[in-house]
Amino acid sequence: MFTLAEENYLKAIFHLEMESEGEVSTNAIAESMDTKPSSVTDMVQKLAEKKLLTYKRYKGVQLTAEGKKVAVNVIRKHRLWEVFLVEKLNFQWDEVHEIAEQLEHIQSEELITRLDKFLGSPDFDPHGDPIPDKHGVLKRTEKKLLSELKKNQSGICVSVKESNGEFLQYLNKKKIAIGVKIYVLGKEFFDGSMVIRVGGEQFFISHKIAENLYVQTQK
Amino acid sequence: MFTLAEENYLKAIFHLEMESEGEVSTNAIAESMDTKPSSVTDMVQKLAEKKLLTYKRYKGVQLTAEGKKVAVNVIRKHRLWEVFLVEKLNFQWDEVHEIAEQLEHIQSEELITRLDKFLGSPDFDPHGDPIPDKHGVLKRTEKKLLSELKKNQSGICVSVKESNGEFLQYLNKKKIAIGVKIYVLGKEFFDGSMVIRVGGEQFFISHKIAENLYVQTQK
């Protein structure tokens, strides 16, 4: 139905729309896709032609209902395949993203229906991100960034914001994983760094780390 | 490493080399890939450039060791995914080919290693075709076409030659599947048609069917 490039653009734009309401800028898309702004303009014009988003030059883009539907479906496939890779093939959660980037483009409704059932219709992927159902409905979770916690608060790690390999490997090393409880023992105001406790260990983390980890606070 | 198009060409050429020794012609490749001869010439020149096959104009092509390696690896992936689709996701054997055509291009050594182990390192795919091991070694089976059997001989169905959907659906309808024993009750010389028995049923099949089914004769 849609090309690999089109699906990747729609997915990237969808994620950018989540992070900040309103139109998405050409540069933001270019940066998130590691491409040039001029390439983005080209593609965005094609996608507008196909009614997958609205585009006014110099004003940014916004996905249409149809465009959102396509994007969410790609995200659903990506996350289901990640569950498969971790649950069935015993990959680590930091090893699956690249492979899922390929698998998410396999075209077959029936395949995904059956994969979902095979996996027991999971609600979350290995990084704690919700898996949209077949109608594109995303379960909203009440999570906040670890960096938003104050001293002496705690939360259970539920997902990561950016799941790049190096970051996830850092988390593995520090024994931080989905479901693990994190206590904020101290917090510096001038740089947002924290001292936290995870399991028996306590250590220092930078603001950059804290603003990439989502936690669920217990009520 | 290689593009989707390159992998598909190498795979098609490999299969053509199996069916008849010697060089593979441009037209044969074009027909098997449902493309034009001129397109084949273009691609074949690129593949020769990359040392994946030898090419002398007007003389046809032949895969190099390297080209064969790539082709066999794609075939290995294709067949492993077919096993996954049938064994784990409960697809019918006539529903998996199209999806496997996509999955065979997913790039990840580790993925295939793990998938193979997950499936119990199967030797054959759902159509009875052997699955090459990680070194590209294909188990040779002693199978012959059903059409080669004489009256009163019998054989066990081990694989199909062309696995297009309509043909496989025909087999399903007639209860012909891998492992099923087929008895040749009669054979006409002028058109090669046969009367066969499968399970309790006996019926007529055309030569076209008989030359698309491989059977293993018991010693």
Next chain:
DNA sequence: TTTTATTTTTAGTCCTGTCTAAATATAAAG
């Protein structure tokens, strides 16, 4: 409100993979 900096778009090019139409080799007939 000019001037400067940043963002975005256009123009022109390139690469992959495909096609049609025309040219050239090879094979088959006569």
Next chain:
DNA sequence: CTTTATATTTAGACAGGACTAAAAATAAAA
């Protein structure tokens, strides 16, 4: 051994996606 048919290759074009360099809008400073 010519003539005809078939197979194969070239030439030229095109669509999808991407890039660089240059132009045009918009935003930020002065």
